[in-house]
Amino acid sequence: MTGFFIFLQSSSLYNLFTLRGVSADFILISICLTGFFLGPVPGEIFGFVAGFVLDVLGGGLLGISAFTYTLVGFGVGVAGRKVYSTSILISIVLIFVVTLVKAAVLGMLAAFFLKAGYFGYFSQGRIFLEVLLNCVIYPILYFLITKFERNISTQDAVHFNRYRQ
């Protein structure tokens, strides 16, 4: 799914999911879902790989996205173990916080390594549009996955839940 979202964000179809030039971060959403449902280790590994691939394809500072998404994947994995719930509200709060944390971490790293004024992302209000879009899309996918989790067979559930520990 993460690979699909990477391709999606690379394609011109991605322009359909933009709002005033800002788009939802599908990679972040997929990392959150991975970490939340499978645990912190899969979350951080997937986060690292996805972030690294993004850095390679994106051409920016190599490692910046890997660092950020690794942190996010681990954090969501830990939070998911503690507050595992099918509540939509929980998922909205989660993605809200995660999006802001991601933006903050990226901003600090960019400021430190690139001396870049990344904080313009905050001052222009673009971050809030991204938060809004993530809060709309994440619950939908969260809901679909929880439905999927309930419908799989017991054997698959055991296999599935093994990663959640």
Add this chain to the structure above:
Amino acid sequence: MSDGKISHAKGVIILVILLFISFTTMGFSQTKFTIQFKSVLFSLVYPFQYIGVAPINLVKEFFTSIEDNRQLKVQLSQTKNLLQEYERTQYEFEELKRENERLRRVIGIQEQIEYDTVIAEVVAKSPQDFYKTLVVNRGRDSGVERYMPVIAYQNNVKCVVGKVTDVQRFSARIQPLVEQSSYVGAMLKSSRYSGILMGQSPLSELCLLQYMDKNAEMKYGDLIVTSGMGGVFPKGIAIGEVVSVSKKRYGIFQEAFVKPKIDFGRLEEVYIITKKEPEGPAEQSVIDGEADDSFVRGLEGRARAERKPLVEE
């Protein structure tokens, strides 16, 4: 240590390792090794990206092509309407261009004419068959007076039209030279023999050239011009061409039928030559049977004196 704690510790260790790798990579991102490494990685990852993105782009293009098709139809319809409008505009432009050229020609011709003229537009023709006149849109206010000669240009040739017979303030009536009561002093251009040209309408659209000296060699196609006698028409203006000659065995004159150069059906503008009343022998139009044409009478008298039985040759 419980499994949960071991798993948690494992996660933390992995986290630290991954963060360390990322942080180090960031720190050395500007080194040559890192740049080359990134370049190699990109070349490895790019084919997968291309293969993964292509189907998604294909789906997107499919849906956008539907919308593009609809928009193209709308644009086509708009373009067709625009094209029709342009064709109308082009047609109007061509018309205006022709009108402009024609008027320029008229103005240019007026400048070339050595006389003082007033340009007038033919606005009406007499509906009667037996007495033809032309009505123009210039009158007394433009300096037009009775008996003023009228000429026109057709096919770049200056030709006689007729004379002004009636003048109002803003209009005038012209008697064409084909009218039966019209007399014009004429001569053969080649030999300079002179005679009198008389209209024959409505009997014929041809004019009759009378009192032409019998010694004058006339043949079909010879050009007849104004002689200037009588002082009404300037000398040398084309009248028409000879179509047939009638030479009698006896008598001193011969006659010829002349086809006027002017096509009255295509006449749009005329030039009224503004001159004084003729001083010499008059060649005035016969109106309502009254004539004051001493020159013509002189020729008729001479003909009567030497008249012999006429035999058509």
